[in-house]
Amino acid sequence: MQLQHTISQRISEALLALFQIPVDASEISLQPTRKEFAGTYTFVTFPYTKKAGKGPEQIGEALGTYLKENAAEIKDFNVVKGFLNLEVQDKVWLQILRQIMQEPGFGKAAASGKNVMVEYSSPNTNKPLHLGHLRNNFLGYAVSEILKANGHEVLKANLVNDRGIHICKSMLAYQYFGNGETPESSGLKGDHLVGKYYVLFDKAYKEQIDELVAQGTDKEEAKKKAPLILEAQAMLQKWEQGDEETVSLWKQMNTWVYAGFDETYRNIGVDFDKYYYESETYTLGKERVEEGLQKEVFFKKEDGSVWVDLTDDGLDQKLLLRSDGTSVYITQDMGTAELKYNDFPYDQSLYVVADEQNYHFQVLKSVLRKLGKPYAEGIYHLSYGMVDLPSGKMKSREGTVVDADELVAEMVDTARQQTEELGKIEGFTPEEAQQLYHTLAMGALKYFLLKVDPKKRMLFNPQESIDFRGHTGPFIQYTHARISAILRKAAELGITVDATSFADLTELHEAEQEVITLLVNYPGVVQEAGNLYAPSIIAQYAYDLAKAYNRFYQEISIFNETDAQARSFRIALSAMVARFVRESMNLLGIEVPERM
């Protein structure tokens, strides 16, 4: 809100009046006052000692005295070394709360006119989603919501990797071992069924390799010569040639997988505005290569392969087209970048992709820049760290992955157990109870994965990682449920509250004031999270707000308060906390319950 800016303005005026130091208000930075001192905002005086010709404490004292006398917002001050701690008048806080109540869009930025595409999820169709994908999906969804709150037009895209050698592996194994199995006949979810054959392929493939090695073949050689891999490669050729039988099987298996993915997406609460399929885009990009050759920013080697030299940008030479004229990964991405831009002329295009592809995206951006593409600068790789298990890195082929569907189911079950233990389901219908378990499970899981800085690699311990107490999603959800109970009670008592209900109130408890201070910060937090593409900032905020509210809740009674204005104020404050807890959690894709 304006409060910080107003105070900066006052300090700017004071610096000029007292020390003849001209400083623009925008250059004055305030920081939150540390817990152990009185005050809300702290101004550091060290940087001004030279210009003022006075010691840091003298400056602080002089500024504080001046502000207390001349600035209506300032209640009091104290100086500790070079730190001027400022207390804001209670009536100012109350006025701010009234303003927030009357401003439904508080925390939502006006339309920016900017278009942002967010590509996330982007699964392979040869196996089901696992824990790593969950981080990706939650991040992509949350960042999209945060960007919307910042006033941008967002298009969520999913680029499905539905072709390639890995798909052929599943298909081949299915041909050998499938016996016509279907999701219906096996009772397996489609993506899990296909994933099963992917694992089977790998197993059989490894056996063949071992066999060849036993016969004296070199290991690397064996990997290339094993009959199964040759068959898979032949199958990919047939697929590319449009072989009817191959394409038909491919369609069949993909249909199963998509049904499975849709179910998972629905279950975890993510969605997309547009799907792209690599089977439709993998030949794109060749025109870009041609364009680059004409512009002479790419070059062709004798064998016909096309390369780009990126040594100017600190990168290497990079292959863009194979000698046989077929595309590689980067060729495709050059094509899809153009396709995306034509579909949705973006100012920014985010790729939510794990950090193992950092180099790839540097190359992509650099290549498009060389081609002079207007959309090159908007490309941003939202790189996130891997999720490790206590046993180390997850490897899908080795079966050391945490399956997304299983994990969610386990979480729901844990939520049920916890809730039942606490005896909190009285008055719930079975459907409501099930709904609650799901809400809590997803809250716990999403919060756990989103509270960590996306860039950082993180550890997930299935045994102990997901808690329902402390710094968790359910803690924040619980706070919302608590407040809901208060608001229900207020309604039962016939108490209605609006911005005029506490017009004469002039004093606040410290715990109340701290809650308002956090509410004031909300728009700034949303903005920062948007600028940094960091849902973790929202997660931290929601926790801080819930924590501060719980302290207030514990210390101060609402319905035992005899002063009607103070009581109304506390109900209003509670309602605002509920509102911003809900909004901030929704930005993370997390629902909050009315009761729990």
Place this chain on the structure above:
RNA sequence: GGUCUCGUAGCUCAGCUGGAUAGAGCAACUGCCUUCUAAGCAGUAGGUCUUUGGUUCGAAUCCAAACGGGAUCACCA
């Protein structure tokens, strides 16, 4: 080997463009439910911010080097 990245409490993580005695949660210990939901609140204990230099009024934060993790450097995706 080149490039990039990370190293903060026993564990998992915060610490914004440099600011006060480095913060949470979990785990451990102590209090608080005849009063609005104890999935809560308050408190105790726990640290050479990997190390060494440098920049300055001031460094967990910026710079350099070392050590230790990780990623990447495919006519794979």
